[in-house]
Structures are given as C-alpha cells and as structure tokens.
Amino acid sequence: MTTIKPVVVKQLPETVSAEESLIFYRELESVLESDRPRLVFDFTKVRNFDSSGVELLLRCMEEAMKRNGDLKLAALSPQLTVILEMTRVDRLFEIFDNCTDAVESFHRFLPLSMQSIAPSMNAAGGKLQS
Amino acid sequence: MHFSAILLSSKQPVYPALSYSQMDNSHRETLAGLSSSGTLQTPLSCVELFGQSILERTVARLRKAGLCNISVIAESDCISFHETKEVRIATPNHANGRWADDRLAHDHWAGVKRALLKDVQRGIDTVLIARVGPYVEADLPDALRFHRAKAQAVTPFHDVYGSLSYWIVDAARVLSTSEEFPPDEDRIINAPQPYQVQGYVNRLADPRDFRRLAVDAFLGRCSIAPGGREVKPGVWVDEGARLHKTARLVAPCYVGSNARVQAGAVITRCSNLERNCNVGEGSLVSDASLFPHTMIGRGLDVSTALVAGHDFIDLGRNVALRIEDPNLISNVPPVKRTVPVPLPDDGEVDRLSTGPEFEYSEYFSRAKGLLLEVFKGGV
Numbered sequence: 001m002t003t004i005k006p007v008v009v010k011q012l013p014e015t016v017s018a019e020e021s022l023i024f025y026r027e028l029e030s031v032l033e034s035d036r037p038r039l040v041f042d043f044t045k046v047r048n049f050d051s052s053g054v055e056l057l058l059r060c061m062e063e064a065m066k067r068n069g070d071l072k073l074a075a076l077s078p079q080l081t082v083i084l085e086m087t088r089v090d091r092l093f094e095i096f097d098n099c100t101d102a103v104e105s106f107h108r109f110l111p112l113s114m115q116s117i118a119p120s121m122n123a124a125g126g127k128l129q130s
Numbered sequence: 131m132h133f134s135a136i137l138l139s140s141k142q143p144v145y146p147a148l149s150y151s152q153m154d155n156s157h158r159e160t161l162a163g164l165s166s167s168g169t170l171q172t173p174l175s176c177v178e179l180f181g182q183s184i185l186e187r188t189v190a191r192l193r194k195a196g197l198c199n200i201s202v203i204a205e206s207d208c209i210s211f212h213e214t215k216e217v218r219i220a221t222p223n224h225a226n227g228r229w230a231d232d233r234l235a236h237d238h239w240a241g242v243k244r245a246l247l248k249d250v251q252r253g254i255d256t257v258l259i260a261r262v263g264p265y266v267e268a269d270l271p272d273a274l275r276f277h278r279a280k281a282q283a284v285t286p287f288h289d290v291y292g293s294l295s296y297w298i299v300d301a302a303r304v305l306s307t308s309e310e311f312p313p314d315e316d317r318i319i320n321a322p323q324p325y326q327v328q329g330y331v332n333r334l335a336d337p338r339d340f341r342r343l344a345v346d347a348f349l350g351r352c353s354i355a356p357g358g359r360e361v362k363p364g365v366w367v368d369e370g371a372r373l374h375k376t377a378r379l380v381a382p383c384y385v386g387s388n389a390r391v392q393a394g395a396v397i398t399r400c401s402n403l404e405r406n407c408n409v410g411e412g413s414l415v416s417d418a419s420l421f422p423h424t425m426i427g428r429g430l431d432v433s434t435a436l437v438a439g440h441d442f443i444d445l446g447r448n449v450a451l452r453i454e455d456p457n458l459i460s461n462v463p464p465v466k467r468t469v470p471v472p473l474p475d476d477g478e479v480d481r482l483s484t485g486p487e488f489e490y491s492e493y494f495s496r497a498k499g500l501l502l503e504v505f506k507g508g509v
Contacts, residue, residue, distance in 0.1 A: 051457040082442070082451065085431060086430050
C-alpha cells in the first residue's frame with residue numbers, strides 16, 4: 001500500500017532578494033525536511049527577483065532532491081524565464097504555465113491526462129499507445 | 131560642382147517596435163532585478179558596432195565619396211565623436227530633448243535651414259540631408275547624377291519598402307520655397323521621383339535590425355568589416371583585449387579593444403563584444419551583441435540578445451528588462467588602458483577585485499571544474 005503525499009504550493013513574495021529569500025527558506029524548512037517533499041513555487045506575484053532568488057531555487061531543489069522529492073515552478077513571467085535561462089537554471093526545473101498543471105504533473109504524466117480530455121483526437125492520431 | 135551633407139541624429143526613438151508591446155500589463159513591471167523602464171537610451175545609430183557607430187561610419191562613407199563639408203545636427207550625447215572627426219556640429223536648441231516622431235520638428239528644420247544658408251553662402255548648390263537612423267550604402271555619385279538628370283528640387287532616397295529619410299536637395303530652391311521639409315511624399319501632387327538605392331540597407335528600426343546588421347557584417351553582406359586583428363579565420367580581436375587561454379572564440383566573432391574574456395568563457399555565433407566589455411568565467415555569449423562597458427557575470431548564458439550595461443533585450447522572446455544585480459550583468463567603469471597587462475605565469479588571470487564573487491550552487495562549481503578540466507586539454 002502506498003500513501004500519496006500532498007503537494008505543497010507556496011507563493012513567492014513580490015520581491016525575492018537576499019533578505020526575503022532567507023525568510024522564505026526558513027518558512028519552508030519544515031516542508032523540505034519531510035520525507036519526499038513535493039513542492040510547487042507559484043511566481044504569480046513576483047515583481048523583483050535577483051541572483052539570491054536563483055540561489056534560493058537551487059537550494060530548495062537540492063534539499064528536495066536529497067529526500068527524493070521534487071520542486072516545480074509555475075506562472076513565470078517572460079522576464080523571469082529570461083533570467084532563469086540566462087543563469088542556466090531553467091533546465092533543472094519543470095516549469096508550468098499555472099499551479100494547477102504543476103500540481104497535476106505530480107499525479108500523472110500530463111500528456112496522458114490530456115488524452116482523457118480529448119480521446120477522439122488521440123484515437124484519430126493513433127500515436128499515444130501504451 | 132559643390133556638394134555637402136547635413137546629418138541629423140536624434141535621441142529618439144527608443145525602439146518603438148520593441149517597447150514591451152508583446153507583454154501583457156501584468157508583466158510590465160515584473161523583472162528580475164529589475165524595472166522594465168529605461169532600456170537602451172542611446173539610438174542605435176550611435177551605438178558602436180566593431181568600434182564605430184553608424185553615425186561615424188556614415189561620416190566616413192561621405193568623406194570617401196568626396197564630401198568635405200559635413201554638418202551634424204545632433205543631440206549632445208550622440209556626438210562624442212565629433213571633435214576627432216572634424217565635422218561641424220550643431221545641437222538643436224529645444225528644451226525637452228524630444229524629436230517629433232516621424233518628421234523633423236520646427237527647431238531642427240531651423241537648424242537645417244541655417245546650415246543650408248551657410249552652404250549657399252559658400253557657393254554649395256547641392257546638399258545631402260540625411261537622418262541618421264537607417265544604415266544606407268548608397269552610390270552617391272550615381273544618386274547625384276540621377277538628381278541632376280531629373281532637375282528636381284528634392285530627390286528622396288527609397289528602397290523597396292519606401293523612404294529612407296535621405297534627400298539630395300538644391301539648397302537655393304529649397305530655401306526659397308515656403309513648403310515644409312522634408313516633403314510629405316504621400317500628400318503632394320507632384321511628388322519628386324525617388325532614387326532607388328541598390329546597395330545594402332538596414333533601417334535599424336529595432337534591436338533585431340542591429341543584430342542583423344552585425345550578422346550581415348560578419349558574413350560580408352555589407353561593407354562594414356570587423357576591426358582589429360583577425361587572429362584566426364573569422365575571429366577578430368581589437369587592441370588591448372585580454373583573452374584567457376581557456377576561453378574559446380568560435381568564428382565568427384569580434385572582441386573589442388580592452389575587452390576581457392575570462393577562463394572557460396565561450397564567444398560564438400556572430401557575437402560582438404565592444405570595447406571594455408568583460409565576460410565572466412564559464413559564460414557563454416552566443417548570437418549576441420554586448421555594447422561598450424558591459425559586464426557579464428560568471429556562468430551565464432547570453433544568447434540571441436543585446437546587452438547594454440544593465441539593459442538586457444532578449445530578441446528570441448522579445449523581452450526587454452533592466453537588471454540591477456551586478457552578479458548577472460552590469461556596467462564596467464571605463465578603463466584607460468591600451469597596453470595589455472601580462473598574465474601571471476600559471477596562466478590564471480587575477481580576479482577583478484570588484485567582480486562578482488557569487489557561486490550559484492555546488493552544481494555550477496562542479497560543472498565549472500569539469501569544464502576547466504576539459505579545456506585544459508589543449509584548446
């Protein structure tokens with residue numbers, strides 16, 4: 001028997017600088033130290049984000065991976081995407097358009113969930129077969 | 131025959147084509163480090179490409195075509211080159227520092243008129259008036275012959291897309307008329323017959339055009355050629371540039387004077403680093419233009435972009451942002467140094483005392499170590 005752990009969605013503050021990163025990390029420490037933490041960071045509110053924010057993401061990712069968990073990112077603006085690409089951090093994370101998709105991705109492989117939404121399309125294409 | 135030129139260089143526009151038009155409102159203020167205002171205040175015609183701005187190149191082209199009397203009417207910060215280029219300079223005397231969007235404002239026309247009057251007094255009858263926005267490689271003698279043959283007061287230059295804001299005018303006839311200048315070619319009934327430019331044209335309407343110009347110059351599609359010494363096929367390095375032995379320059383690329391490329395950095399795909407740029411350890415600059423005095427931090431990936439100090443334009447995503455974090459990009463204070471400082475014997479460059487001391491994580495430290503090991507193998 002397996003127990004499915006809940007996914008924790010955490011909204012980042014408007015400004016993610018050195019000080020805010022530290023506060024945010026402390027708030028998150030208990031979740032990160034649990035077994036197989038499953039986290040989604042919601043970037044909807046973020047307006048300021050610098051290299052300490054990148055450091056925060058890497059640190060959280062590292063802690064989550066140590067415990068067989070995962071961290072996913074959601075609702076990034078184009079500017080934030082540019083920053084993550086520039087710092088080469090984008091390739092370390094799964095990035096989603098919104099939190100719902102990010103949470104859903106922990107439970108099932110997204111293309112398969114799309115299959116249940118539009119079975120006729122997949123049947124016509126005949127490509128997605130297990 | 132007497133022939134002179136008046137060049138108009140304005141502070142505007144600041145790239146209306148980009149101007150965040152593809153971002154929705156919620157993202158306008160969202161930035162990494164960061165505010166979305168103030169991106170690239172210098173007009174592209176005054177930005178250096180291979181150590182020379184378009185304005186300077188236009189002056190050089192006109193001199194080469196035999197024009198000695200060249201006047202520039204420019205915003206004060208666009209004319210830093212004028213003292214060394216021996217061209218007459220006038221600055222428009224207006225308060226707000228703005229130019230009318232699509233046509234010359236009255237005060238600038240007044241400046242042009244004054245310059246034309248001086249030319250007439252000197253016995254110069256034909257004048258080239260050009261707004262230095264687009265980069266145009268026109269055959270001036272041919273254009274002049276066309277102008278004379280048509281016997282018209284104003285001959286506008288066109289390419290396949292329309293007017294290029296270049297005109298050859300008969301000074302006396304233009305001064306005697308009460309009509310405004312430049313003529314609204316779409317409105318007037320007896321529109322002058324335009325001269326069709328056959329040479330290379332780049333309108334420099336937005337930052338993409340600037341990148342295209344750089345790429346075209348590298349690929350020999352226009353007459354602009356990289357300066358400095360071609361250290362290996364397709365790789366140009368200007369005076370005083372310092373390259374770490376483990377840095378990789380992959381053709382075609384250009385490194386400007388006194389620029390620095392640090393250990394493990396890679397410059398490639400028609401990238402140009404202008405003077406005093408600094409690319410940090412392990413960073414990649416690909417298909418990008420770094421304007422003078424730009425510093426790129428360590429371990430970064432700058433691709434398909436223009437970077438001017440704190441301003442970053444991602445041409446792939448059509449996103450412009452201002453980054454205030456010195457660990458990412460920043461301005462290098464100008465350094466007056468032309469003689470390269472010898473590197474230490476072990477080949478390691480000294481770290482900038484004011485440079486970034488930021489480690490992204492142990493992932494990057496490990497990756498950097500691996501890269502260095504690979505590159506030490508004799509590149």
